[in-house]
Amino acid sequence: MNTIGSQGSPVTGDVWEQQDMRDALAARDISSVYRLLRRHGVSQRQIAALTGQSQSEVSEILKGRQVMAYDVLARIADGLNVPRGYMGLAYDEATAVRVAANTDDPQAEEEESVKRRRFLAHAATVTMGAAVLGADSGSWVSHPIQTPAPGRIGMTDVRQIEAATRALRALDYQYGGGSCRDAVVAQLSWGQQMLGAQGTDVVKERLYVALADLHNLAGWTSFDTGLVDSARTHFGRALELARQGNNDALVANVLYRMGRVYLHQNEPDDALKLFQLGQIAAQESGSELAVAVLCANEAWAYAKMGRDDQALKLLGRTRDEFARADVPNAPGWAKFFDQTDLSAMIGTVHTELAQTVDVKYTRFAIPALTKAIDAYGEDMARSRSFNLTSLSTNHLLEGDIDHGAKVGIQAVDLAEDLKSVRTKDRMRPLQKEAERRRNNPDARDLAERIAKFTAA
Template sequence: MRRREFLGAMAGLAVPSQGVARSGEGSRLGMSDVRTMLVRTARLRRLDDYLGGADTVHLYATELAATTKLVRDAGCTTAVRKACTAVIAEQAQLAGWAAFDAGMHDVAERHYTTSLAAAREADDAALAGNALSFLAYQRVTAGKPDVATASASYATAQRWATPKVRVLLLERMAWTHAVAGHTAAADRALAEAAEAARVRDDRPEPDWVYWVDEDESRIMAGRCWTQLRRPLRAVPILEDVLNRYDDTHARDKAMYLTSLAHAYLDAGEVEQAATVTERAARLAGGVGSVRPAEKIRKVVHRLRPHRSLPVVSSAIEAAGLPTTARD
């Protein structure tokens, strides 16, 4: 899909953004406008630290549509248009992530496809790789691990990617391999991610990897090892990081706690698993995301055979699920 096609496809969704001056048809954009768009996109992105996709999906989609209309209608140089198109790619990823988090998978995939087209039009290999990574991550969640797309995401960006971008794409590739049951490939991708994290690079990192740090990397490794049924490796690392992980990041912490709960179950520590599951359920209450509830439900399914234990029945009750398999 070329620029005119994806800009035209998005134009019908355009709604003026609230609180931001938007130039009309015939106006001219410059690099200062691009910087303004990037700053606003960065601010919007940080809402995801505290809110679920159900809370942000319409805001992000509205921003994407308004930016798309603005770029379509305004005049600018080739360089400015390319930079604006990269902003559209970023915003489409935000909109796709929120839709994914809200359980709107068809909408999410459309946004990710839009992002991929925009990133390619902007000649931004890192953004294109990230769009592919999002698509692969979504398919893992749907129970269809797509190793080819996950591998392509890293291959697309590898030559130009900054260290944090490499780390992010490699860790997501490791997750896809882990869910597919590819132990050696998952371990290899995690090792490459750890190596990439040690690389020193003078280039600034894109804002869309601002959250990638050592703790997030350790959590991803722990999740992969849980998925691969390696509780002796998963439990210590997840316990360590989650003990200092702020509860204000309720959605993410709730999901990560379910990985710890699964690891405890694999290690035969049922009561510990139940305690952690109850913490996850209480954190997830009221969060505008379908994902924590889905993950908690899977842990509860494994806990039900032990429902005679008070701590297990308490966890199931906190999750709002029946003690017998009716969900």
């Protein structure tokens, strides 16, 4: 990759050490950074190519437009091969919340709806079999800093990536994406370079799948920490690599996870499109478990739309497909969907229906959620918190306010130990239900506790 400071570049690496450049980087004054690069002979076109921006964006920044979004700052740092620490971008929750909070600025970022359409088009291209590895994937593509990798790889090297992914995924489940996202991205920084190493066809195909799953995890942990653009970047790359590795089941899993991002943003129409696209790959894979996962999430999308007929129909199909699935021998990225998670999804869909269609659905949601909560171990703390939140909502809807508030406090207590933005977002509907019942002291206490937690 042609980076500034590399052989053949018009700017040497010591440019980043000059005081005026270090001051601009520390202040995240990208306008000044770009102007300093121009003085060193770097053209707007070169800056655009390295940072993944359009020339018009670079021109606007040179004219003074501020760059505030964490993802864009990180992409610029990586593209220019600037150590992230020079810009104060070593990941932590405070940085993510403080900087990423500005991503709604229409002058700084594309409209989210445009990004969703771009990703959907890219996903459709990949899923339907087009060769896109290495192609321009759109504005979400980043340029990770690379570290040395072997010139020739064998199956042992690939197994190392797979083992790291399993370990990091376990941390994500137990402590939240913020606990391991940087480690996942660091692993990718090294692993990505293996694509250029020598190896047998069998090794390379398995490498594609291993790296696809690592990008898949990077996307999921980014989503969990509120970094949607980063999630889109990694999911887009995961799709390409999974297709290159001829693994339809993983393609389906990536599409399910990106669909969940849009579901979380209350965009069920766009989420449903990705779930349905994923269903195509799931069917091609022959994996009943992959089909079950997609059906369950399609049901959730329909429930958010208030379509109880379709939601219940798809839940029925989820149960049927799951009953035929070989869960013990499923790949790592799909093993989460066991009997416990099936109960959780049944409870989640009925909770949504209780809010969008009829409160009667609480009678189906409560036993399913209770079953899931009782079965989750400490290694699935985030999932347990989500289900406690939904269970509390159902009890409030039913009028059992005292018990609902008690369960809600349990959800907050558990979530406070997790590094997950999603746990806060998922509590906001519960907070609204508690606020509606403020005349009850337990509901009022719950509402205030959630407000304090989500604002922290």
